[in-house]
Amino acid sequence: KGQVDGGSKLLNQIVPDFQIKSPGYFWSPAWRSHQWDGKIKYVSDYGYFQTGLLPQIIAWLESKGYEYEIIENRDTDIPHKFPIKTVGEYTLRENQIEAIGSVVLNKVGGIIFPRGIIAASTNAGKTLIAAGIFKVYKKPTILLINNKTLFEQFEDELPTLLGDYFGVVSSSKEEWKPFTMAMVQTLV
Numbered sequence: 001k002g003q004v005d006g007g008s009k010l011l012n013q014i015v016p017d018f019q020i021k022s023p024g025y026f027w028s029p030a031w032r033s034h035q036w037d038g039k040i041k042y043v044s045d046y047g048y049f050q051t052g053l054l055p056q057i058i059a060w061l062e063s064k065g066y067e068y069e070i071i072e073n074r075d076t077d078i079p080h081k082f083p084i085k086t087v088g089e090y091t092l093r094e095n096q097i098e099a100i101g102s103v104v105l106n107k108v109g110g111i112i113f114p115r116g117i118i119a120a121s122t123n124a125g126k127t128l129i130a131a132g133i134f135k136v137y138k139k140p141t142i143l144l145i146n147n148k149t150l151f152e153q154f155e156d157e158l159p160t161l162l163g164d165y166f167g168v169v170s171s172s173k174e175e176w177k178p179f180t181m182a183m184v185q186t187l188v
């Protein structure tokens with residue numbers, strides 16, 4: 001979790017800008033009895049937010065002209081081996097190494113923020129890119145996929161690249177491993 005700590009003036013501005021009306025809120029007994037305003041708050045009244053929102057929080061602060069300082073309490077000494085040239089018996093192409101680097105070397109507000117979306121075309125080697133990101137860190141990784149065809153392709157190819165590190169969460173099985181692949185729809 002992250003926290004915006006800038007006093008009540010800042011919180012009174014940021015909290016409403018990071019909330020939405022909950023779908024179907026008017027059916028909620030809490031809303032009907034005036035115990036809830038029907039809004040989902042992505043920044044709490046105390047300034048807490050999920051770390052995944054950090055890029056949006058920084059963009060908001062900059063758009064409003066606020067100066068900010070990020071105080072990092074995470075263990076940022078995440079050892080990684082990048083750049084890598086191979087995954088299993090396959091040699092990576094330059095564009096694949098670049099795609100891995102776009103996640104591994106990603107920074108937000110000057111701090112390491114190793115997250116990303118692999119938006120690659122057909123035959124770009126998305127399977128190798130995903131396995132390469134895992135190979136760089138060897139840390140618990142989840143790969144979310146929203147396309148059944150791509151899911152089936154990854155399910156066939158990743159075990160040969162990752163071996164016992166590979167697990168799948170789907171409607172028919174739940175096998176959590178250091179590198180776990182799941183359909184977004186299944187997790188929802």
